[in-house]
Amino acid sequence: MNDGDKSATSVNCFTCQARGRTEWCVLTDEELALVDQGKVCRQYLPGDVIFHEGDECHGVHCIESGLVGIRKMDAGGKEILLRLSHPGDTMGYRSFLAGNDHNNSAEALEQSVICFVSGATVRSLLKKNPTLGLRFLKHAARDLDDAEEKVLQSTTLPVRARFAHLLLVLKDRYGVTGEDGALVLELPLSRQDMAAMIGIRPESMSRTIRSFEEDDIAHFSGRRVHVARIDDLIRELEHSAEL
Amino acid sequence: MNDGDKSATSVNCFTCQARGRTEWCVLTDEELALVDQGKVCRQYLPGDVIFHEGDECHGVHCIESGLVGIRKMDAGGKEILLRLSHPGDTMGYRSFLAGNDHNNSAEALEQSVICFVSGATVRSLLKKNPTLGLRFLKHAARDLDDAEEKVLQSTTLPVRARFAHLLLVLKDRYGVTGEDGALVLELPLSRQDMAAMIGIRPESMSRTIRSFEEDDIAHFSGRRVHVARIDDLIRELEHSAEL
DNA sequence: GCAGGTACTTGACTGAGGTCAAGGAGACCG
DNA sequence: CGGTCTCCTTGACCTCAGTCAAGTACCTGC
Numbered sequence: 001m002n003d004g005d006k007s008a009t010s011v012n013c014f015t016c017q018a019r020g021r022t023e024w025c026v027l028t029d030e031e032l033a034l035v036d037q038g039k040v041c042r043q044y045l046p047g048d049v050i051f052h053e054g055d056e057c058h059g060v061h062c063i064e065s066g067l068v069g070i071r072k073m074d075a076g077g078k079e080i081l082l083r084l085s086h087p088g089d090t091m092g093y094r095s096f097l098a099g100n101d102h103n104n105s106a107e108a109l110e111q112s113v114i115c116f117v118s119g120a121t122v123r124s125l126l127k128k129n130p131t132l133g134l135r136f137l138k139h140a141a142r143d144l145d146d147a148e149e150k151v152l153q154s155t156t157l158p159v160r161a162r163f164a165h166l167l168l169v170l171k172d173r174y175g176v177t178g179e180d181g182a183l184v185l186e187l188p189l190s191r192q193d194m195a196a197m198i199g200i201r202p203e204s205m206s207r208t209i210r211s212f213e214e215d216d217i218a219h220f221s222g223r224r225v226h227v228a229r230i231d232d233l234i235r236e237l238e239h240s241a242e243l
Numbered sequence: 244m245n246d247g248d249k250s251a252t253s254v255n256c257f258t259c260q261a262r263g264r265t266e267w268c269v270l271t272d273e274e275l276a277l278v279d280q281g282k283v284c285r286q287y288l289p290g291d292v293i294f295h296e297g298d299e300c301h302g303v304h305c306i307e308s309g310l311v312g313i314r315k316m317d318a319g320g321k322e323i324l325l326r327l328s329h330p331g332d333t334m335g336y337r338s339f340l341a342g343n344d345h346n347n348s349a350e351a352l353e354q355s356v357i358c359f360v361s362g363a364t365v366r367s368l369l370k371k372n373p374t375l376g377l378r379f380l381k382h383a384a385r386d387l388d389d390a391e392e393k394v395l396q397s398t399t400l401p402v403r404a405r406f407a408h409l410l411l412v413l414k415d416r417y418g419v420t421g422e423d424g425a426l427v428l429e430l431p432l433s434r435q436d437m438a439a440m441i442g443i444r445p446e447s448m449s450r451t452i453r454s455f456e457e458d459d460i461a462h463f464s465g466r467r468v469h470v471a472r473i474d475d476l477i478r479e480l481e482h483s484a485e486l
Numbered sequence: 487g488c489a490g491g492t493a494c495t496t497g498a499c500t501g502a503g504g505t506c507a508a509g510g511a512g513a514c515c516g
Numbered sequence: 517c518g519g520t521c522t523c524c525t526t527g528a529c530c531t532c533a534g535t536c537a538a539g540t541a542c543c544t545g546c
Binding site: 010055072073074075076078082095096097100103104123126130133134136137138140141142143145146147148151153154155156157170199200237238240 | 314316317318319321323325337338339340343348369373376377379380381383384385386387388390391393394395396397398399400440442443480481483
Binding site for chain 4: 190191192201202205206207209210
């Protein structure tokens, strides 16, 4: 919330670690130079807001490092955490392309460096290099699948199953297989945020965690999660489905 | 469900009523001729399935006339109706672009004429005319907004508010203002399907309708809905939000 | 006509998850 | 050190919507 603190930092697109994972990897050196010159990079601290729901959208944001949560709020102030955005992800391209204001907000969950690329630059690149548009299209297609999956799950699955599913998804990025073959997750999320990801209240998150502990499905200490048998998580998903 | 009945019909892209509303309207005559030659059109009766979740995706489907429901099912067989597709809408472009199997199914809700355009044709058009890709991108962006809105609503709003919202959305396409200024909707949906659109069971739909009747918010007879004061629907939305 | 559908309604019951309220555990700062 | 954050947990309670079961209305085909 400290808008005055955003410190400008300098980052180079050509040496950007995340570049291989971005849509921009299809650009020629010449085109990439355009991005590099036109961008503005800043560092954000945990809790800093990159953009708000309702803000005008003047371009796109590209994550160089860190972690960002995409939130959406309803009229009553209730909030959900739609997804996490990682280094290499481009945020806000949808609102920009559709010519809308931002329809969700982005908040740094960890210390992050994020580059802003102006709309003019994006527009001219889309014109120069049609492949870029197709890359964004594919990205949008994937996001849409995820969103529709989430719609389905939030209306059909009980909380336990949704949480099991969340852990399975987070496993792909934050999971490490321990020495005994057990799974260990080192999550970047508070419990509140996990709750917000599956659309429940913090109290329910607490209770769900406890019930997982009691059933020996997973063990939680701080933001570290131990899962002895991954199958238990999968079974949790399937089990609730067959009722 | 009568796969044998799909009767091939002939339709011309150049005279297609829906053409102005499609992504294809950016094509040159020459390019449109490619679509026209390559397409295969069929008539579907209510209940006929155009494609199933899990089917391989070989191209895209374009609706010439009629109405199609896009459904998605979870492991337990529970189903939701994600959205309606109308003449001019192109279906399946996402799975096609992402190279996935179809991740939802499409079912004709009314007698419909639908054209199939092969993947090869789409690919070559995307290459020839980059604007086409951008059009699809915009479409995807809109769909994504809708889906995220739905995720939010399904976890934060009670059934009454979700139903009020659904009626307000359906109003834009199916609403007529009666002589006394009241709103009349002539819906193309069964109550089951309305229930599926907001992710509830038919029994709950029945009860919600009854409670709207009792509160004089709307009156239902068959698929016709009378709404004396639209504000009541809007208030229903806001009211539940401020709790 | 009747049998067999499907769509819809209704009632009684249940339970998952939200709400309210209180208290504990750290972290940070004077 | 105590004070005040915020995050998290717990218990008691309640309500909304799902489930189960039965019944009605309205098709279509025989």
